[in-house]
Amino acid sequence: MKYYNLLELKFDGMAPIKQIVLLLVLGSILANVLAVVFFHLGGYDRADKTVYLTTLIVLVVGGPLGAFLIGQNYKLKVMAEELETAFRKDGMTGLTTRHEFHLRAERLIRNSNPALSAGAVLYIDADRFKTINDKFGHVIGDGVLLELGTMIRETLGRRDVGARFGGKEFAIFLTDADFGQAAWMAEKILLGARRISRNVQDKELSMTVSIGVSFHEPGQTLEHLLATADDCLLQAKEQGRNRVVFAKIKSHA
Incomplete structure (x- = not known):
């Protein structure tokens, strides 16, 4: 968990364009690895195998990336709400600013x-x-x-x-x-x-x-x-x- 938090902290410190490139590269690498493994196990000789492969890639690659992006979006939403509250309400007395x-x-x-x-x-x-x-x-x-x-x-x-x-x-x-x-x-x-x-x-x-x-x-x-x-x-x-x-x-x- 500490290692994940460290990676997340480094990711948050990157510029937006670098974050996008990193996610695309990691997603592409993982998708290609799955495709190669699947090819050696059974190839693409049948339509059902191809459908299974694409579904697997979407789930394995898109699932974690989607969860990560949703988590990042939630953190940003919480931060925005905290900033909005601090901007509107005095932290000591509860009165407005x-x-x-x-x-x-x-x-x-x-x-x-x-x-x-x-x-x-x-x-x-x-x-x-x-x-x-x-x-x-x-x-x-x-x-x-x-x-x-x-x-x-x-x-x-x-x-x-x-x-x-x-x-x-x-x-x-x-x-x-x-x-x-x-x-x-x-x-x-x-x-x-x-x-x-x-x-x-x-x-x-x-x-x-x-x-x-x-x-x-x-x-x-x-x-x-x-x-x-x-x-x-x-x-x-x-x-x-x-x-x-x-x-x-x-x-x-």
């Missing part, structure tokens, strides 16, 4: 009523997270992010989209949410983050987040919506952190 968030949120905006708001965006940032890493270590820091991401994911509604934007930043798109729904969600996350605490070396670790909330306006792009939420998040940080700042909602006559 930034790229996937943009795809889904833009689709929700595009499919919404153009005369109405498509929802709201919550931009979330873990407060003083560098201090947590420096004081308690990156293992504890990763655990805090995992708990925060899990809490956010479990808070989402069926049609909402939550993502880890990288590092300590998260974002949520609340589909068709008004001010009351967005405020309720923001407060729930604010309180949930405060409950994330651990005792490390007899020192209590406390966790808070700052949240900026913006509301989609008809015709507004996702980039503008996120930028507005980011501005609100910055204001929350400047005002002392551990709070929510909402963007002003424009009134439409």
Whole structure:
């Protein structure tokens, strides 16, 4: 088995054209060997013998080669699925990636009523997270992010989209949410983050987040919506952190 794995590894390292040539050469050699052996055993003097020979060659040569190629194709399929999952989902928290968030949120905006708001965006940032890493270590820091991401994911509604934007930043798109729904969600996350605490070396670790909330306006792009939420998040940080700042909602006559 180890020898087969070694050969398979060498085969995978070849250029595609070399792989094709190698398979054709091996298949041709094996087919010719079978033909010569069969000829010496009985020749081609009858049609049934010729049919038997061609069938045998197909089974002996094509079977292993076909199984090998199917195995290679399956490995490629598994690798593609793993890459697709890694591209769409954050490995630590189970939330979507930034790229996937943009795809889904833009689709929700595009499919919404153009005369109405498509929802709201919550931009979330873990407060003083560098201090947590420096004081308690990156293992504890990763655990805090995992708990925060899990809490956010479990808070989402069926049609909402939550993502880890990288590092300590998260974002949520609340589909068709008004001010009351967005405020309720923001407060729930604010309180949930405060409950994330651990005792490390007899020192209590406390966790808070700052949240900026913006509301989609008809015709507004996702980039503008996120930028507005980011501005609100910055204001929350400047005002002392551990709070929510909402963007002003424009009134439409």
